[in-house]
Amino acid sequence: MSDRRSVMNDRVVQSLGAWKKLVVLFGAALTASAQSSLREVSPTNIFAPASTPAHSIFDLSMFVLMVSAAIFVVVFGLLLYAVVKFRKQRTSDSREPAQVYGSSQLELAWTVIPILIVVVLFLATARVIASIQDAPKPSNAIEVTVIGHQFWWEYRYPSLKVVTANELHLPVSDPARPTPSFLTLLSADTDHSFWVPRLGGKTDLIPNHPNSMWMDPTEPGLYLGQCAQYCGTQHAKMLLRVYVQTRADFDKWVEEQRRPAAVNTTISEGQRVFEKTACVNCHTISGTLAKGRFGPDLTHLMSRETIGSGALPNTPQNMRQWIQDPNFIKPGSKMPAMGLNESELTAVTEYMETLR
């Protein structure tokens, strides 16, 4: 994958001619040194790419930024010159300046030059579009189905038989032996958009309109993002967390997720409350009565660091508050308050804590 990218870049560079090559190289040097500081500026900086599609976009963006900066300097300079140089002098006589009605040569020049710039930008863009959108899916790719819900993310790994929510786990892709991840994007209700800036551009999740995107993260770590298409009241707290792990860690995570829920021989009080209230209509806990699909799968809830789609850290106090009234934390959340009394609340919270 990354070989292809560098081949493509070489071709772009060759076709740009010597002086532009210099500009690109200068930009690359500048950005390499700035890269680590860019990451510190923000964990969601589009200019700190960490996968092949994000890198291709980044390189193209830098090229476009430089062309734009050059145009800006020229036109801004001309405007500034005109504004300063041709302002009315207090001493100037009251005669009108020479009237000029036009100039075919000049007008032809500022038609043709922009056309040439557009052609160059267009060709560079077309190449990157094709390289990202039409990339073939290798047979060893990780496949994930992402389903957007108001206001959380469902992740299903069909070939790995894993279902989870809100925290996506992906393996690092080794440039020597790439294992990219291909996401199929679906929506259960309104439009959403999957955007983790350091891993790639955004793609929308639209009901009745399956989309796809791919990424091949090159470094392990936590990558943040959030829903980028207004989807309703809590659009702001539909946060994205992508955990990129080494292959070994990822395989271990898959293994743990595939285990059924920890089943006690005696059904706990919390489980009893959970199963007799409407909780089971929306949530699944494998190996129990709970088989709902409207809300996140809770089978391995405790393996997740956050609750409420990234709204809160997954601590017992937060969990208890969330169960008591999700709308207190996330007004507009689709999960209703169940009206549990204190002891039921404690029991259900304790039950949740056992779902490891």
Added chain:
Amino acid sequence: MSTKPIALVRTEPVSSPLVERLHQWVTTVDHKRLGILYIVYALLFLVIGGIEATIMRIQLIRPHNDFVSPEVFNRMFTMHGTTMIFFVAMPVMFGFGNYLVPLMIGARDMAFPRLNAFSFWMTAFGGLLLYYSFIGGDGLYGAGNAPDVGWFAYAPLTAQTFSPGHSTDFWTLSLLISGFGSVGTAVNIIVTIICMRCPGMTLSKMPLLAWLNLTMAGLVILAVSPLTAAQVMLLIDRYLGAHFFDTQAGGSAVMWMHFFWVFGHPEVYVLVIPAFAFASEIIPVFSRKAIFGYPVMVAATVCIGFIGMSVWAHHMFTVGMSSSANTFFVLSTMAIAVPTGIKIFNWLATMWGGHIDFRTPMLFCTGFLFQFLIAGLTGVMLSIAPFDWQLGNSYFVVAHFHYVIVGGILFTLFGAFYYWYPKMTGRMYNEALGKWHFWLFVIGFHLTFDFMHIPGILGMPRRIYTYEPGRGWDTLNLIVTVGVVFQSAAVLVFVYNLIWSYFRGKVAGSDPWDAWTLEWSTSSPPPAYNFATLPEVKSRRPLWDLKHPEDPDWHYE
């Protein structure tokens, strides 16, 4: 047309009772009065839309702020966008078009005065209906009041399932109704320009403002019709059980996007072309030179009109179109930069070698030139589909289109206000206050919208009522909000200047700018019949010919 000379004596206005004067304004079919009604109406909504923006900016001043609830925030951005586009920008452009087109082409009124009044009142009632949603939107279900679906109201968020109650219906119906008004005015402008030009004014001798309004009106008809169709389909979906956009029953959300943006993008040109028109009138007069390259300016405008119809899906680069469709819309979108660039260079060439007088109208047009250059360049960045996959729907986009609409359109519009204020009221505005307005607004504009680009690059999506700390967005959002203070102060100065000058301003006389187009040949304000005798023109600058009989324009054109 009677050949009898019309009496030039202006009848002294007999001061009639207030009720009667108000009644005259309500029943008027005079293009100048309707123009002023449009403009005042738009100013009122400008203030309302500005207050909504201020509420959003206060909410976003720091992460996890709770100044307003998410529901209220979502209503604010929906109402802000809808108000500013449909009930500020379009009416104000129609207002200036209404007022200026007949005067500049030497006509006594628009072609269809009654249609004109009808169109204004449709637009006005559309706006009132939208705001009535704050009271009546609750509907039967006790759902939210004002619409909260965003100004482009993507399906299926507008379906009954996700928008119970009537808030979405208020949005749909108010746009439907004001859409009828828009099409009526567009038809009127086209017919007026085609049929009612004064003797001697061939199409190639029309002021640029008339050409640009003609293009704008054509775009209105082409753009508003699909929007109207989509609104009707949405209503049928919601109340008659159709499934055009109802995805739960097999409808298509993407079809709504196409319908909306096939309106929405030409709409940008509907707003920006009249802004170009103001710049094309003001820059020559204050540079004391004829517009540079008139035929190319006309060609570039018409070209923008045509290409502008074929770029809509650049709003949809992230919805999963095929790579070839994306590539096509990249090319068509970039192509727009060429005629737009021609315009900027021609304005520059108009200023080149002139004696530029930086009074308030020209200050605003100069601000426009600098800012529109930046807006154009960020537009080119967004036209690069892969770059848009990152920047689309982020604060970068919000900054970009505010650069176009505020930095470009609103700046020339303020210029137009100052430039034609003496014509409309007969009084000069206060120049010192005008300069205060300009500099305060420049500072506020750049604080707000320059800094707004960066959170977008750092991954901040638009339309979020709050955001997480630790993403590098906090300080930037604070600066953006601080800019609002300066902008609000500037608008207060502007409104104060308009009102103060109306009563206390110096009497302007018919031609305070020593300008060249026909509206300056009649009194300020013009009489109801505009011209005592219809003028006859021989060039694009009839008043230049009059003032310089030794060197008239028609020698060169």
